[in-house]
Amino acid sequence: MYTGRVQGVGFRFTAESLARSLQVSGWVKNLSNGQVEVIAEAEEELLKDFLGRINQAFIRAIQDTQVDWQDASGDFEEFEIRY
Numbered sequence: 675m676y677t678g679r680v681q682g683v684g685f686r687f688t689a690e691s692l693a694r695s696l697q698v699s700g701w702v703k704n705l706s707n708g709q710v711e712v713i714a715e716a717e718e719e720l721l722k723d724f725l726g727r728i729n730q731a732f733i734r735a736i737q738d739t740q741v742d743w744q745d746a747s748g749d750f751e752e753f754e755i756r757y
Contacts, residue, residue: 676710676728678737685710686755688731693753698724703756714753715746 676685681704689702689712698721700714712728714721729736 675740676712676732676736676738677708677740678732679735680710680732681708683732683735685728685732685735689728690753690755692724692727692731696720696724696727699750699753701750701754701756713750715748715750 686702686704689710692698693700693702693714696716698714698716700712702710702712704710714724716724725739725741729739
């Protein structure tokens with residue numbers, strides 16, 4: 675979960691592009707409270723790289739990040755933007 679000026683800055687499209695380039699599956703979605711939620715699955719090192727790249731791309735926009743590590747569900751085949 676990302677908080678800050680994370681909507682209206684290309685966050686979802688950047689996350690989707692990064693995820694696809696790293697072969698991370700899952701989704702990204704704007705929430706009505708101004709936050710952005712990301713659900714992602716991949717090998718742990720790929721996920722860390724993915725999250726690091728998002729943080730770097732939006733270093734001035736992100737005020738807070740909440741990460742909740744869980745076992746992969748295997749439900750995702752690709753990464754998409756959800757509305």
